Amino acid sequence: MATNNGLNASALRDSLQKLATREGISSWDLGAACSDDCSVQVDRGEAKQLKASQRSSITVRVWNKDGLVGITSTTDLSDAGLEQALVGAHEASRFGNPDDIPHFSPLAKAPLPELNRPLQERRGILPLLETLREAEADLLSRHPSIQTVPYNGLAESLSQSLYLNSDGALREMERTQASLYLYARAEEAGRKPRSGGALRVGLGSAGLDIAGCIDEAVDRTVSHLAYQPIETGTYNVCFTPEAFLSLIGAFSSIFNARSVLDGVSLSKRESIGETLAVPFLSLHDDGLHPGHISAAPFDGEGTPTKNLCLINRGILKSFLHSEATARAFDVQPTGHAGLGAKVSVGPDWFVLGTSEGCSSGNTLDQSNEKDTFVLIEDLSALHAGVKATQGSFSLPFDGWLVKGGERISVEAATVAGDIRTVLNSILHLESNCEVTHRGISPHVWVEGLSITGEA
Template sequence: MAMPTATALGERLSQLASQQGIQRWDLGAACSTDTSVQVDRGEAKQMKGAQRSSITVRVWNDEGLVGVTSTSDLSQSGLERALSGARDASAFGNPEDRPGFSPLATAPLPALEQPCLPPLPILQLLATLKEAERQLLDRHPAIATVPYNGLAQRSSERLYLNSDGACRQQQLSTASLYLYARAEEAGRKPRSAGAVRLAYGASDLDLEGCIHEAAERTISHLDYAPIETGHYTCVFSPEAFLDLIGAFSSLFNARAVLDGVSLSTRESLGQPLAVPFLSIHDNGLHPGNIGAAAFDGEGTPTGRLTLVEGGTLRHFLHSEATARAFGVAPTGHAGLGAKVSVGPSWFEVGPTADRKGGQQGLDQWGTGGEPLVVIDSLSALHAGVKASQGSFSLPFDGWLVRNGERRSIEAATVAGDIRQVLNAILGFEGEAKVTPDGLCPQVWVEGLSITGEA
């Protein structure tokens, strides 16, 4: 079996393109080897392995229009068909939006410290997950099952090549563990909660921390009560706040701005978006971002980008085409396609340095009789968020805190408008926490609508 390097793949594609009269092309490729296990009460539930490979080819025709085709068939005939398919599709390219090569596709890449760790045997993964499940079940008699669990590892490689000689390559190994426990006490509703851990290899996963967090969160929801519908000051966990920001990331997305489906416009840059002490950065290179990409789908290096500083919108996320439309440089947030998508990498949320404002020393345990709603995790973001309208209505798991005591909320939703949230932030509590989606402290927001079943 042939094993072409990036260079060899580029040469093959270059030859095939030449034979088809294609002068300008680029390619994104990815392959991975995955293994994963799930368990159910001490037994293997499912063990999976996968070898995947795929490429996406873009072709520019004589009129400068772009066509694209994707395939998992990396054989000679597959590559030929992909090229001809992309050439055919280019006849329907959009003359008003002609992606080009990123001017940064050959710029130096950031140095990433990402150890490539060898995969563990799948039966070792199974034994590890069985033991993790057993320990979680032993933490509390009410925890009867861990219905959603998984231990997975991946070795992967991705490439970006273009006909101007750009050649990007990144190899990576990652592993993940999730434990989602279900607990039930007699005469009470079942409750569930979980935890996730990421690492560069299965042997590096924080098993104990994941078990402990899943147990603590699940147990904390056993004693629950309904909440009265009304408006409350809410404390978002770092995970919940990052989920909310991510769901409304079209605020920062130049593609969405150009398409008219963002709440932001070109004129929003430099305008206030949030309280004057809030900063939001996108920083895929943060060491806490396991599996960070060194370059985006167009080969542009990734980096740290200020989105909001001092409450003011400073920059948008860009691809090559949107950057050209705005007269700025690409930011390393592009996908690869005929119409190039743009998306965030990893958020950093927190106070703006040297900016006063916001309440200091916030402590949910130190409040008096005024009730606080602590939002631990949000659900159904795909359904409950209207990004183009700014509104959201989302179920959540959390607690009602009053007089230093907290009690789980039986079932409730939080509703509001993202602009309202960003301008009703009272301050931050605690140190910023590294999560799979970013870095964020707990965030206090006043006056949000909570619907309960009381």
């Protein structure tokens, strides 16, 4: 049931149970979500786009007497819509795949972790518009070469999600979230335009670090004005935290049990316990970390979220699991599932660092850092330049050639390699870890990557 304040979990459960009993359905579950969003964009002080929306949807799964599963999704949360979804899922179950039948998660009624994400008051479209106008004006005033901020946005939302099943599970959560994005463009006579952007996320728009977002967007843009071409060759590379997390995320199928079972992962069923990276590296998926603004206490199947160790001392320790993949591997679900007839699996929030009790690789003193290397700030075209099933990548990047401590912006270049080689060629993890919108990581130094400059 949808109310003025969102979804009413108890009423929804009671309605579904009554309908299921009438239809002779003994086993069902439901995932539901609703959100109230507003966002603004500006162009040289004028409102470019003002948008507000309310969205709601439910996904219903039904198991028939033969154990086959049918699934239906709808945005109609009325009694009639709910009935139609339940009956439709029941009818669809006749065509369910007998070789891939999901069950209820065995942890769907287990205690949930504590999450400290207090709801924040939403300010509404007009205050958001005024704030973004001021941010754009401030950014444009910072440097004469910055002429426009072509991509920008300030948004806030209130969302609610829940999970119910006929076995008595009832999960619900509510959260607020806000984001600010500023992407500036600078132009100088006789030179190619250069761009740079920054993103900030928070529990509410009033708490966003607007000044920090402006400073970062300006620094990223201006630092690339004095660009030069780079010679094609092999270089030691230092990835910023955000860039390295982007690369790890592009190859997250390594840790995805669904991908392993489907044969589209570099990992195999027997890969657990094998060496994947240098012995001083650890990687966790920690959806509960305080820095993760979008944290949820449970996944699409009602399984509690937790901190899962994926790599410890370079050894692959775990895969990300749904109920079905966990059953296939004879382990417990990890809290990384979506909801569907064939349930998807995906990471929450990566935390990369040095394994406990291990050094962070070769110590890079001041003289090492003054040697020639490439500092990569941002990777592009991840959807096209990554071959996840092969491990290879070739990606355009924004960054600098660093020679003798001097940074020279790279005009245009790509970095190429193999993710397995990268993970085993890490020279050093710096001591300071940074919280980004993608996760947590230090700067990561990698030996001998191929850099191709613009011809």
